[in-house]
Amino acid sequence: MKRIDAISMIARKAEEKNSLIVCNIGLPSKELHHVKDRAGNFYMLGSMGLSSSIGLGLSLSVPKRHVIAIDGDGSVLMNMGSLATIAHQRPENYLLVVIDNGTYGSTGDQPTATSLGTDLGAVAKGAGIQDVYTTNNEKELEQTLKKVDRGVVIARVGAGNASVPIIGLSPEEIIERFMTECARPSE
């Protein structure tokens, strides 16, 4: 199972729940855009590390909507304090999915600390997050996404990027349609 397979599953869940998605920079955003582009996807183009923070701020601001942030192992390692902040805010409507492929996938697959012994599920628990799930294959992720709407999922996948086109939207287009979608009343 690769990252794009996990992203497909998350995109399906988001469609079912009408969730807003904040997606990590680089290939994760391109893969999500390729799998299922929608107004409710916010594609980060820079600011590595901040997907979980943007998702947290959004979830606190739209308590009636469900929010999913898609993050990566390298990015969470860059902003681990975010896990402590999520732990004490405890938003009910926020699910953080960390797709852990053990590498910096957008920059040439250099190993991250998670392939050298760091356990992000244990880090999230240690940060104080109560609902933490680690999945190791497609079936486990599918079952977990079915039952879990809040907390943190660490989805372990194999390294490797899908060959997908770049996102043909400007930053202005991405944020404008996303904010219009955020302002819509929940269904």
Add this chain to the structure above:
Amino acid sequence: MDPSISVFNGMRMTGIDLVVSVPCINLKDILPMIDDDPSMIHVPVTREEEGVGICAGAYMGGKIPAMLMQNSGLGNSINALASLNKLFHIPLLLIMSHRGVEGETICAQVPMGQLTTSLLDTLDIPYVVPTIDNVEETILHAWAIASEKGRPVAVLLEIGFWEAE
């Protein structure tokens, strides 16, 4: 008027409803006021860059966000201020205790304190330096600029500001 109450009143008047904070000794009396105000969500963070992300998400969700911080945290935020706020035209109010300037007693505050305004200039972030007499309308005005131009604006509260009676 008490400086902390004036800053808080300015934030209320502006309609700020989500506040991210990293403490500074000069902000210590404002933080409990935010905690006690049901119209404001308070999100204490571990590092200012994280706060920039939270505020960006909050803005997209319809909030008027502000970050209460020390100027030292500007250095921790620069990439996000450029590659998130500037890129997507996301407004943000940076309400900043400006240390390391006139009246500073801690030498470690001086280098970053002296660099603060030139860093803001480099980042193309406008800044205002209120006095106790005009801080409320200055904060209101700073948000007006931020939201109109879609960019961060800094409110610099210098050491002398807190000594006003």
